[in-house]
Amino acid sequence: QVQLAESGGGMVQAGGSLRLSCAASGIMSSINIMAWYRQAPGKQRESVATITSGGSTNYADSVKGRFTISRDNAKNTVYLQMNSLKSEDTAVYYCNLKTFPRRMDYWGRGTLVTVSS
Secondary structure (H helix, E strand, O other): OOEEEEEOOEEEEOOOOEEEEEEEEOOOOOEEEEEEEEEOOOOOOEEEEEEEOOOOEEEOOOOOOOEEEEEEOOOOEEEEEEOOOOHHHOEEEEEEEEEEOOOEEEEOOOEEEEEEO
């Protein structure tokens, strides 16, 4: 059973930075996509950034140029460096892992990021 554990959330002032980490444990396919999603109060969960096992990345328009997703395959860990944070970035951030070819979908419990203006 794969488990995802996020860390690095907290409170920061607008314009500041935070780095989130998500460590995956358990047996998993080497072909996978790791991603960060977020859910703000009263809003639907949305994709923030994704990274394939080959290193290809994709970002939501709202975070392009400010957030950077990266991964360490040897450690089964994905990171999200968040710079120039805005109050609208306040949300619970969730780590997600999708495996291939056997399609499985795993979620972490989430970590709260609060940006004060």
